[in-house]
Amino acid sequence: MAPSSLARDLPIKDLAMKDLAILAELERKVLWLATWTIHHANHLRDNGDGLKVGGHQASSASLATIMTALYFHSLRPADRVAVKPHAAPNFHAIQYLLGRQSRAKLEDFRGYKGAQSYPSRTKDTDDVDFSTGSVGLGVAQTLFSSLAQDYVRAHGWGRKRPEGRMIALLGDAELDEGNIFEAILEGWKQGLRNCWWIVDYNRQSLDAVVREGLWERYENLFRNFGWDVVVLKYGALQQAAFAEPGGEVLRQWIDNCPNQLYSALVFQGGAAWRKRLNDEIGDQGPVTRLIERRSDDDLSQLMNNLGGHDLASIIAAFDAVDHDRPVCFIAYTIKGYGLPFAGHKDNHAGLMTPAQTETFQRLMNIRPGHEWDPFEGLSQPAENIQAFLNSVPFASGGERRLQAARIAVPADLPVPIQPKTSTQAGFGALLNEIARHDTPLAAPIVTTSPDVTVSTSLGSWVNRRGLFAREALADTFKSERIPSTFNWDFSPTGQHIELGIAEMNLFIALSALGLSHAINGERLLPIGTLYDPFIARGLDALNYACYQDARFILVATPSGITLAPEGGAHQSIAEPLIGIAQDGLAAFEPGYVDELAAILAFAFDYIQRDAQKDAEGEPSERNWLRDETGGSIYLRLSTRPIEQIERPMTPALRQAIVDGAYWLREPGPNCQVVVAYTGAVAPEAIQAVGLMAEDRRDVGLLAITSADRLNAGWTAACRARERGLVHARCHIERLFAGLPRHCGIVSVLDGHPATLAWLGAVQGHRVRPLGVEHFGQTGSIEDLYRHYGIDAHAIIAAAETIAPGRPIRHLGVV
Ligand SMILES: Cc1ncc(C[n+]2csc(CCOP(=O)(O)OP(=O)(O)O)c2C)c(N)n1
Ligand SMILES: [Mg+2]
Secondary structure (H helix, E strand, C coil), rough: CCCCCCCCCCCCCCCCHHHHHHHHHHHHHHHHHHHHHHHHHHHHHCCCCCCCCCCHHHHHHHHHHHHHHHHHHEEECEEEEECCHHHHHHHHHHHHHHHCHHHHHHCCCCCCCCCCCCCCCCCCCCCECCCCCCHHHHHHHHHHHHHHHHHHHCCCCCCCCCCCCCEEEEECHHHHCCCHHHHHHHHHHHHHCCEEEEECCCCEEECCEECCCHHHHHHHHHHHCCCEEECCCECCCHHHHHHCCCCCCHHHHHHHHHHHHHHHHHHHHHHHHHHHHHHEEEEEECHHHHHHCCCHHHHHHHHHHHHHHHHHHHHHHHHHCCCCCCEEEEEECCCCCCCCCCCCCCCCCCCCCHHHHHHHHCCCCCCCCCCCCCCCCCCCCCCHHHHHCCCCCCHHHHCCCCCCCCCCCCCHHHHCCCCCECCHHHHHHHHHHHHHCCCCCCCCCEEEEEECHHHHHCCCHHHHCCCCCCCCCCCCHHCCCCCCCCCCCCCCCCCCCCCCHHHHHHHHHHHHCCHHHHHHHHHCCEEEEEEEEEHHHHHHHHHHHHHCCCCCCEECCCCCCCCHHCCCHCCCCCCCHHHHCCCCEEECCCCCCHHHHHHHHHHHHHHHCCCCCCCCCCCCCCCCCCCCCCCCCEEECCCCEEEEECCCCCCCHHHHHCCEEECCCCCCCCCCCCEEEEEEHHHHHHHHHHHHHCCCCCEEEEEECCCHHHHHHHHHHHHHHHHCCCCCCCHHHHHHHHCCCCEEEEEEECCHHHHHHHHHHHCCCCCEEECCCCCCCCCHHHHHHHHCCCCCCHHHHHHHHCCCCCCCCCHHHH
């Protein structure tokens, strides 16, 4: 059955034939340059490590036509594109032709500091809009970027610039990734606009040929969610052939041909096509003549001429979109189009041999020694092509990576602190305070949460600031006068984006909102909340957001076994280690609300910093952290109410909290034991220190607010010393400077013990790290702290063992 919405009859607007001829030349050029870039990386540059490029050549060739049509014709400067990972060589080639990529970077494709294997916003220098690599994520990023654009414009910002379309070029097998479908559903709920997804329907994945008829499932699915679907199946040659006598039979044969067989015949070429077609339909009169009129080469060309390799059809389809509804283009393509392994099922990692490249080079009319020349091998005069390139709309808008001014953040975020409260409640109170006043800080804050808005304490913020939707929607409970704690009104000026439960969507939404300064030129201060254990559910998307340097504050609460009665499925263990290991994310776990207030003020500023002295950023000599480079923030909070400490927030204390630790009780000169704790176990640590004070001398109590920052500072200071900066000292080294060598450290947190176990390596102290290593369970906090060994008793028992001396008398009391 023929697809219902073929683009073949659509008119080509505003496109002179001469432009089409130039575009055809550029398509050849893109295919050549991408092929040569890969060949160069494999055969001409000696990496010395024997590693070959996989997965680029066939995959890039598949998209060469579509990307030519997009970048050299359809895109406008405000449009943003997520390029399928393995089409990176095409992207770099296109940027090279547009004068935005250097030959040296192409020659170093996949090499040190060269053009990246997968398009990277942060590592590439040729203006990548969205990084890709882990398949599925870049696709969803375009959807959320469109929502972020709507959010910005609905708030009255960025209207001087035209709206951009957010476009993803995706592989057909990429649609196996569930996060894409989670995004489609969310997009439908939010009234998605200005989003195009172009599926490279080559019917091949990495290992295999995809199932029959997938496009039909996709078509139905996208339509169900309000998308327009355009299927680009047949190219112009095929359409012309179908119009010949017997053409309809050919069309039916193509429609019925299994994917595997089509791919195999593409690979085998004209003679195989002839034999197969003759065997199966060749005795039906006119169609026989249709086949016989063509040479083997012509026949091969005809059968390869699918919609996704036909510039005119593609351009017509793109130009025909005259609305802002989301559109999914399903473009039939051939993996490895134009290359010797076209269609072969094993071609994903296929690499052309030097001999094959030589043949291909001759075919492309490229003289040896002129492989990188932009206009080599083209039949049109270079001036014409250059003139065309100079007028490409996409490249005519100047700098596409935008800037936004920094928003001033007060040093102090005032908050009424209850005598006994939790860090989660404190977070709610802090946001409530911010929401009460119309300040420059409050306006750009946008919160979002995957259906845990209320249970992560964002309720009062939402009550004051409202939910976002492009069209207002009143809270029916309110209009019906049914009492409710929460006011759930939606409006274009609301500042909370309500998401469905999918955590992947949360992180990709943060990734999109957190790039608003660069994409929309308008800065947002995004805060996302979720339960700590469910970070793991969206971890790859979180990593993705950090990798592309999106800026946001992640508030993960509740956390750990402290969420006692909820049981093992909700109790996080490994997340503090994620906090340490995740690049681009500074993790904090405060114990007290005044600490949280200091950290949150820091966080609002930190997520706006971007002093990139070099790609890696320069560490500050004070704490050896890359504080000027900035990044995102992760706050691990708890629902456990604990007695708060009444104290003035001095500048020194604030600085120490932000740097990662401070002495809650200074160790004396003969200190035998240090208890170093993080987060909600503060009362147990304090109690243990009090109880052992009579039997161990000068016990110190270290409050650790950020194991991550302490650890990062220490690693960087060690490295600096090894590079000759002998005086480099980090925060934890300064804190430990006065500790006697023989003292022992007991570390404790509601999380994996390895989070703090490294503390002993700083100055060579013995450490007994306490924490949670096994799945939690239901119970009271007391039950569970005892069971997992993070209560005062366990701390004292550990202290007694690690710092031997007389028995600690109060050990039996707890
Ligand atoms: C999350 C994730 N899983 C696995 C991979 C490895 N991988 C890279 S490409 C690919 C197959 C892609 O097939 P398709 O999307 O159809 O792309 P194309 O045929 O255009 O190469 C796989 C499995 C990956 N990059 N990311
Ligand atoms: Mg594919």
